[in-house]
Amino acid sequence: MSELLTEVSEEGPSPFARRVLDIIDRIPAGRVMTYGLIATLVNGHPRQVGQVMTRWADETQWHRVVYANGTPATCHGNSALALLRDEGTPMRGGRVELIHALWNG
Template structure:
């Protein structure tokens, strides 16, 4: 899938793999940064976070969150609005990781 570029150049192959996984997360579901890395079998939460910070604007970034169910700092309000729109299960100001977490296999 062709993505909009943000002036930072073409994402490297690892970043493309991360973005591909993020694009597949269904509406109403989330994965933590670590979940994405584990699914890919490479990198870690920080590497996934870096990819999302640099190139994540063209994918459903609000579906990739911290392990505790909270969105990235500074993006909370937009994230909550998108979660409400998509019906993402929440517990207070967090995604309900038990019911919202996507394992990459089931829909």
């Protein structure tokens, strides 16, 4: 079932993937959302959000999506941490301080 939600068509992302990407596009600089929070908003699973990110990350601010413990993604040469810091995202060590940076859409 998750394949159908995230599959690619000739027109681009599936409707599910487009909803995920639209949410990510609205996250302001210096703020983040978790995979789980996005999944809740689109009636999906965090892994489905991850699949969308894997396929379509270059079309959005992928670094603003973090794990539930505030850890940034390690893809793209592990550059998420630097991108988040450049935006002024509240951090403690290598994690985002979710209490200050979480955006609920």
